[in-house]
Amino acid sequence: MDEQQTRPARGDTGPRRPTRHPAPLPAPPHVRDTGYRPPLPYRLYTATALLLVLSGLVHLVVFAVDGGPWDGPVSWRKPVTFGLSFGVTLLAVVGVTSYVRIGSRLRAALLGVFAVDCVVEVAGITVQAWRRVPSHLDMETPFDTAVSMTLAVGGGVLLVLLTVFAVASFRHPPTGPAEMALAVRSGFAVLLVGLASGAAMIARGVVLTRTGHQEAAYHSTASLKPLHGVSLHAVLVLPALAWLLSRTSWSERARWRTVAAAAGCYAVAVAAAAVWAVLRY
Numbered sequence: 001m002d003e004q005q006t007r008p009a010r011g012d013t014g015p016r017r018p019t020r021h022p023a024p025l026p027a028p029p030h031v032r033d034t035g036y037r038p039p040l041p042y043r044l045y046t047a048t049a050l051l052l053v054l055s056g057l058v059h060l061v062v063f064a065v066d067g068g069p070w071d072g073p074v075s076w077r078k079p080v081t082f083g084l085s086f087g088v089t090l091l092a093v094v095g096v097t098s099y100v101r102i103g104s105r106l107r108a109a110l111l112g113v114f115a116v117d118c119v120v121e122v123a124g125i126t127v128q129a130w131r132r133v134p135s136h137l138d139m140e141t142p143f144d145t146a147v148s149m150t151l152a153v154g155g156g157v158l159l160v161l162l163t164v165f166a167v168a169s170f171r172h173p174p175t176g177p178a179e180m181a182l183a184v185r186s187g188f189a190v191l192l193v194g195l196a197s198g199a200a201m202i203a204r205g206v207v208l209t210r211t212g213h214q215e216a217a218y219h220s221t222a223s224l225k226p227l228h229g230v231s232l233h234a235v236l237v238l239p240a241l242a243w244l245l246s247r248t249s250w251s252e253r254a255r256w257r258t259v260a261a262a263a264g265c266y267a268v269a270v271a272a273a274a275v276w277a278v279l280r281y
Contacts (some may be wrong), residue, residue: 041108042094045115049090052122056083059126073134079126085232086118092236097165099184099239101172114161121154137205152202159195164191176242178252179259183242186263187235193270194231197224197277223280227273234266 056079063076070077093114097107124147128135136152139145164186174181201221208220241262245255 010281030178035167039108041112045090045094045111048115049087049094049120052083052087052090052118054083054087055122055126056080056085056087059129072133073136073138074129076129077089078135079107079122079129082125083122086122088233088236090115090118091234092239093165096184096187096235098168099174099180100165100174102165102168111163113157117154117157117161121151121158124151124154136202137209139209152206155198155202156193159199161186162191174232177246177255179245179255180239180242182256182263183238183259184235184277186259186266187238188265190234190238190270192229193274194228194234196227197231200224201228223277227270227277230273231270238263238266 059076059079063070063080065077069075094111097111100107125135128138128144130146133140133144136148138148169185169188174184201224204220238259242259243253245258248255250258
C-alpha cells in the first residue's frame with residue numbers, strides 16, 4: 001500500500017521542478033521569497049528614487065504657485081520632469097536588474113553609482129532652476145560652467161552604467177518567465193536609444209556653445225527631445241507589463257505574444273520619433 005502511494009503516476013518521469021515566480025518589479029535584487037527584507041543598500045536605492053519623485057512633485061506645486069513659462073531653458077519644468085524621470089528610472093532599474101544575471105556585488109556597486117549620479121543630475125538641475133539660470137549648456141560664469149559640465153559628465157556615467165546592464169542582459173538570458181526575458185532585453189535596447197539621443201543633444205549643444213552660438217545651443221535639442229522622452233522609459237513599461245501578465249492565468253505563449261506586440265509598438269513609436277528628429281534636425 002505504501003509503495004503504491006509513493007509510486008509516481010503513469011507517464012510521470014519524476015518530481016517536477018517548482019515554477020519560479022519573478023519578484024515584484026520595484027523589489028531590489030535577491031527578493032525572491034515573501035517576507036524577505038532586502039539588504040540595506042537596496043532599501044536606500046528605493047528610498048532615494050522615491051525622494052527624487054517627491055522632488056519632482058514638490059516643484060510641480062512650486063510651478064503652480066509661482067507660474068512662469070513651462071518651456072524654455074529656464075523654467076520649473078526641468079526640476080519637475082527630471083525629478084520624476086530620474087526617480088522612476090532608478091526605481092525601474094533597481095527592480096529590472098534583479099532579473100539580470102550579474103554578480104550581486106557588481107550589481108550593488110553599479111546601482112550605488114547609478115543612484116548617486118541620479119541625485120547629482122537632479123540636484124544640479126534644481127539648483128539652477130532656483131537661481132533662474134539654464135542648467136544645461138550654460139557657461140556664462142565659472143559656477144554655471146561647473147554645473148553644466150558636471151551634468152554632461154553625469155550623463156556619460158549613466159550611459160556607461162546602463163550599457164553594462166544591457167550587455168549583461170543579452171549575454172545571459174534574464175531569470176524569470178520567457179516574457180520577462182523579452183521585456184528586459186527589449187527595454188534595455190530601447191533605453192540605449194534614449195541615452196544615445198541624450199548624448200547627441202549634449203554634444204551638439206556643447207559644440208554650439210563653445211563656438212559662440214549660445215542661444216542656438218538652447219534650441220538645438222528640440223528635435224531630439226521626443227525621441228529621448230519616448231525611449232527613456234521602455235525599461236519600466238515593458239518589464240512592468242510582463243510582471244502584470246505573470247499575475248494572470250494566461251498561458252506562457254499568450255503572455256510572450258503580448259509582450260512581443262508591446263515591444264513592437266514601442267519600436268514603431270521610437271522609429272517615428274527618430275524620423276521626426278531627422279526631419280527637424
